[in-house]
Amino acid sequence: MDASNLPAALAETREDFLALAVRDRLQLLLDFSNELPGLPEQYRDHPDLFEKVEECQSPVFIFVEVTDGIVHVYATAPAEAPTTRGFASILVQGLDGLTVDEVLTVPADYAQSLGLAEAVSPLRVRGMTGMLGRIKRQVGERAAA
Incomplete structure (x- = not known):
């Protein structure tokens, strides 16, 4: 992964x-x-605004808003799913406040670049990849609207 273009x-x-x-x-x-x-x-x-991340084993829900070209990311994940909640937290903290273009250029394989494959199951890493993909899709949709 090319980390040079990471926020x-x-x-x-x-x-x-x-x-x-x-x-x-x-x-x-x-x-x-x-x-x-x-x-x-x-x-x-307003749980109706949030999208369930189907790739996650735990119930994770995300919602993105774009205001004046700035992205705001919100997520919920249960306390009893700490690894999933940790991944959601990384993305919320890392993407919130960025521009649409900055979010859309985050590499899809960011989750794999954290070196967690040896520490958590591949399913969990795939869940984070799913979260990022859904966030980027929502950002693209909101920015185009």
Whole structure:
């Protein structure tokens, strides 16, 4: 993966993971799970706006809004699914506030570049890839509307 075009937050996250031994990467992912931002009040009672990420084994829901060309990403994931919640947190924190073009140029294989294949199941990594794909699709749709 060409990391040169990664947005700063995602590049930094990737570097943080790759700087750690494999066993410590899982702990960093769990740390991220505790940092998933809560939903803004206007979306808490509107589950109908959120899209279920079917690639995830756990119930993960995402919603994207684009305002004046700036992307805002929201996600929910249960506390009892910390790895999935960690992946959602990485994407929310790494993509929120970027421009449409910055989000759309994030490589589809970003999840595979974190060095987590040895720490979590391939299904979990595929779930994060699914989250990113759905976020990018929603961004493209909202930007075109």
